[in-house]
Amino acid sequence: MRKLEEMTDEQLALAYVEGDNRAFDLLLSRNEVKLFGYIMFVVHDQEKANDVFQETFVKVVTKLQQRQYVPNGKFLAWCMRIAHNVMMDMYRDNRLQNIVETPDDNDMSKIRDEYVVFDNAENTIVRGQVMSDVKKMVNLLPPTQREVVYMRYYQQLSFKEIAELTNVSINTSLGRMRYALLNLRRMAKEHDVFSNITMF
Numbered sequence: 001m002r003k004l005e006e007m008t009d010e011q012l013a014l015a016y017v018e019g020d021n022r023a024f025d026l027l028l029s030r031n032e033v034k035l036f037g038y039i040m041f042v043v044h045d046q047e048k049a050n051d052v053f054q055e056t057f058v059k060v061v062t063k064l065q066q067r068q069y070v071p072n073g074k075f076l077a078w079c080m081r082i083a084h085n086v087m088m089d090m091y092r093d094n095r096l097q098n099i100v101e102t103p104d105d106n107d108m109s110k111i112r113d114e115y116v117v118f119d120n121a122e123n124t125i126v127r128g129q130v131m132s133d134v135k136k137m138v139n140l141l142p143p144t145q146r147e148v149v150y151m152r153y154y155q156q157l158s159f160k161e162i163a164e165l166t167n168v169s170i171n172t173s174l175g176r177m178r179y180a181l182l183n184l185r186r187m188a189k190e191h192d193v194f195s196n197i198t199m200f
Helices: 011-017 021-043 046-065 075-092 121-139 143-154 158-165 170-190
Strands: 116-118 195-200
Touching: 011 021, 011 046, 021 046, 021 116, 021 143, 046 075, 075 143, 075 158, 116 170, 121 143, 121 170, 143 158, 143 170, 158 170
Parallel strands: none
Antiparallel strands: 116 195
């Protein structure tokens, strides 16, 4: 019999369904940082992120116990879909309104440096400042746009995967990214962040 530590997340989920509570403890330890980071990136508030995280895992446990999990994809992606639905429900209930600022210690709101293309060697000198400015601008995007930026650039998901996770069409996902990039370019121009730098 394989040790729990050698199992994939999907195998651990099935083991928990069959009654092994230790499997869920390991699932939680493997995925809680990434899942909380995704939630924090979207809601930008520690207390509300904790609420979303807790409600998400209550739903995860409930769905697992009801055998609603089908291991045809990544377990983390399944949890992210549940978290997305929880956040959308909270937005509809006005429990996640008017959140813009990000705590200074939120190091999960990172956009990978390699997605910023510098036109010449001199521009690499200002890489650190530029990335700092990009993060600040991303934090000001509407939640749905911020979410797709996170999934695309931080999680490196395809637009098909993003559409499935957020329960929208691929065209809607592409549209949200398009508007996010347009907003980022507008903010960059207003604050003179980029000159010969493009973000794709």
